[in-house]
Amino acid sequence: MTAATELHPEDAPQEVPPEETARQADPSAAGDGGWRALLLQPTLLALGVAAFLVWRVTAALSETERRQLGWTVLGNSIREHLALTAAAAVIVLLIAVPLGIALTRRPLRRLSPLVIGIANTGQAAPAIGLFVLLAMWLGFGFGTTVVALVVYAALPVLRNTMVGLQGVDARLVEAGRGMGMSALSVLLRVEIPLAVPVLLAGVRTALVLLVGTATLATFIDGGGLGVLINTGITLSLDSLLISGAVLVALLALAVDWLGRVVEHVARPRGL
Amino acid sequence: MSEATSAPPAGTVGSGDRHISGVAIRLDGVTKRYPGQDHPAVDDVTLEIAAGETVMFVGPSGCGKTTLLKMLNRLIEPSSGRIHLGDEDVTDQDADQLRRRIGYVIQAGGLFPHMTVATNIGMVPRMLKWDKQRIAERVDELLDLVGLDPAVYRDRYPRELSGGQQQRVGVARALAADPPVLLMDEPFGAVDPITRQRLQDELLRIQEELGKTIVFVTHDFDEAVKLGDKIVVFDVGARVVQYDTPERILAEPAEDYVADFVGAGATLKQLTLTRVGDVDLMQVTTATVGSDSAQVVAAAQAAGDGFVVVLDRRGRPISWPTVAELARTTTVPDTVDERLPVVGLRSTLNDALDTMLAASQGGVVVTSRRGGLAGVMAVETVMAAIQRTRTEVAG
Numbered sequence: 138m139t140a141a142t143e144l145h146p147e148d149a150p151q152e153v154p155p156e157e158t159a160r161q162a163d164p165s166a167a168g169d170g171g172w173r174a175l176l177l178q179p180t181l182l183a184l185g186v187a188a189f190l191v192w193r194v195t196a197a198l199s200e201t202e203r204r205q206l207g208w209t210v211l212g213n214s215i216r217e218h219l220a221l222t223a224a225a226a227v228i229v230l231l232i233a234v235p236l237g238i239a240l241t242r243r244p245l246r247r248l249s250p251l252v253i254g255i256a257n258t259g260q261a262a263p264a265i266g267l268f269v270l271l272a273m274w275l276g277f278g279f280g281t282t283v284v285a286l287v288v289y290a291a292l293p294v295l296r297n298t299m300v301g302l303q304g305v306d307a308r309l310v311e312a313g314r315g316m317g318m319s320a321l322s323v324l325l326r327v328e329i330p331l332a333v334p335v336l337l338a339g340v341r342t343a344l345v346l347l348v349g350t351a352t353l354a355t356f357i358d359g360g361g362l363g364v365l366i367n368t369g370i371t372l373s374l375d376s377l378l379i380s381g382a383v384l385v386a387l388l389a390l391a392v393d394w395l396g397r398v399v400e401h402v403a404r405p406r407g408l
Numbered sequence: 409m410s411e412a413t414s415a416p417p418a419g420t421v422g423s424g425d426r427h428i429s430g431v432a433i434r435l436d437g438v439t440k441r442y443p444g445q446d447h448p449a450v451d452d453v454t455l456e457i458a459a460g461e462t463v464m465f466v467g468p469s470g471c472g473k474t475t476l477l478k479m480l481n482r483l484i485e486p487s488s489g490r491i492h493l494g495d496e497d498v499t500d501q502d503a504d505q506l507r508r509r510i511g512y513v514i515q516a517g518g519l520f521p522h523m524t525v526a527t528n529i530g531m532v533p534r535m536l537k538w539d540k541q542r543i544a545e546r547v548d549e550l551l552d553l554v555g556l557d558p559a560v561y562r563d564r565y566p567r568e569l570s571g572g573q574q575q576r577v578g579v580a581r582a583l584a585a586d587p588p589v590l591l592m593d594e595p596f597g598a599v600d601p602i603t604r605q606r607l608q609d610e611l612l613r614i615q616e617e618l619g620k621t622i623v624f625v626t627h628d629f630d631e632a633v634k635l636g637d638k639i640v641v642f643d644v645g646a647r648v649v650q651y652d653t654p655e656r657i658l659a660e661p662a663e664d665y666v667a668d669f670v671g672a673g674a675t676l677k678q679l680t681l682t683r684v685g686d687v688d689l690m691q692v693t694t695a696t697v698g699s700d701s702a703q704v705v706a707a708a709q710a711a712g713d714g715f716v717v718v719l720d721r722r723g724r725p726i727s728w729p730t731v732a733e734l735a736r737t738t739t740v741p742d743t744v745d746e747r748l749p750v751v752g753l754r755s756t757l758n759d760a761l762d763t764m765l766a767a768s769q770g771g772v773v774v775t776s777r778r779g780g781l782a783g784v785m786a787v788e789t790v791m792a793a794i795q796r797t798r799t800e801v802a803g
Contacts (some may be wrong), residue, residue: 407565
């Protein structure tokens with residue numbers, strides 16, 4: 138009865154072409170693969186942390202090195218580094234996401250190339266230059282560092298917010314409006330959920346960028362793991378330099394992994 | 409106002425006792441001008457659509473038919489003119505509120521990919537603040553109506569459905585809050601011909617049941633003839649060239665323009681006007697799966713039939729072996745012939761001919777609404793119909 142004109146539920150599965158049936162089995166497989174990839178990263182991370190700890194406990198260190206690599210000093214540096222990253226990330230989210238949304242709405246849509254252009258220029262400027270110039274203007278310290286980090290990391294979030302929203306099929310927006318959803322309700326219930334994967338990828342990029350760039354905070358007295366690296370260079374103590382670099386790398390990997398987990402969980406089902 | 413056209417009385421449409429839940433639509437001098445364009449996209453259209461009718465908008469691309477459709481639910485705001493739904497002037501009503509009372513179906517359904525079938529269908533009822541129980545019941549009822557098993561499809565996501573199934577859900581979603589008017593913008597444009605034919609048959613069945621006022625934009629004249637109670641043929645600027653029943657547009661095109669648009673195949677297009685249910689079907693020997701082959705063969709030979717239609721236990725045709733093939737078996741086999749050409753009573757002769765050609769068969773099995781056997785139609789019946797219209801045209 139495949140060609141029955143009057144469709145009955147029993148016929149319906151046969152209507153699905155084989156390749157579409159195959160696609161149905163797909164999401165779960167992809168999901169499993171996704172989780173497997175997500176588990177690989179923390180394993181490597183744990184190995185890295187373990188290696189550093191073993192080295193730190195067993196290595197023969199001079200007095201200066203021991204002081205600089207003391208657990209409290211290290212803990213404080215990491216905490217400062219994370220505080221810089223988190224503060225900048227929150228501000229970036231609060232600024233770039235709403236701005237990205239606004240720039241894809243009709244009244245401001247014409248401005249979007251201009252804003253993207255400015256943001257691109259900001260991104261192209263060397264981070265260290267930005268830090269120093271802002272410090273000369275706003276003074277040294279934590280606050281200035283956060284401002285510099287925000288300026289530097291806003292672009293990926295802004296751009297991905299816009300790209301994600303622009304990537305939503307215009308017919309879906311029309312279908313939503315056509316059935317009587319308000320513009321706001323289409324934005325909240327259709328456009329943003331569908332843009333979430335791209336948007337979150339932008340957030341993750343920004344976070345990793347922030348962890349790396351926050352090492353420059355040391356030059357304008359902003360603290361963080363950069364201090365360790367800088368001290369290592371100044372005193373020609375490779376152990377400090379390498380410890381700082383390794384810790385920053387591990388932190389970036391950890392943040393990246395967290396971002397991936399959030400992306401995986403927040404990705405709307407059915408896509 | 410030369411295009412001020414009102415259709416002739418709907419004498420040809422259905423029988424008087426048909427249930428109508430739609431309302432009339434009246435367009436009064438509706439115009440759409442875009443800034444920077446010399447000619448209006450829609451120029452002063454006055455049109456009346458009777459309650460419960462299916463009216464097809466056809467015309468070349470860019471003629472303004474889609475713009476006109478979108479002005480009915482104010483996705484595009486008219487520059488001037490009035491739009492009435494029933495007795496109400498809706499031109500200045502709140503657009504969002506208005507659209508919740510007008511079903512809207514677009515190509516490929518326009519389903520939200522991140523929502524399940526049930527959530528998609530329940531969108532408008534949720535906006536209208538129906539309670540959960542009522543929405544759930546309505547969703548199941550609508551899935552049933554469009555021929556999808558609620559238990560199977562309710563919780564699926566759109567990507568897990570075929571194109572045809574997505575389109576069905578799209579129709580169900582548009583019907584969710586039981587709107588009197590349904591706007592359809594080339595809904596079946598993206599599916600394959602066989603699926604399209606089935607979706608058209610389904611729409612005819614649903615419309616027979618519900619009696620909505622449907623405005624349907626298409627570029628396919630055959631589709632217009634098959635589905636429409638009336639057809640509006642548009643020219644550039646949404647100028648109404650002819651507004652009439654399919655029969656009369658085919659028989660008496662108002663202008664050369666319409667004749668050109670209808671095409672040289674107008675004689676063959678008469679095939680689209682004739683439904684399979686309108687012609688005499690052959691009754692053939694049938695056999696139920698598992699019955700004794702020898703008896704069936706004997707019965708077929710007695711009736712002079714060369715083949716037998718095998719029915720499954722629910723009385724639906726599954727294959728049509730020749731008597732010789734059947735004679736080689738002891739009991740009637742339950743093999744399902746995947747290529748068995750089947751059409752419904754509401755299909756057109758055109759559909760039937762397409763189905764025969766697609767299956768390389770000289771006939772089709774015809775099913776009734778419930779899927780049971782209604783008879784068999786041979787290619788000769790189609791040929792006779794062509795011959796008849798040719799003679800009529802010549803005479």
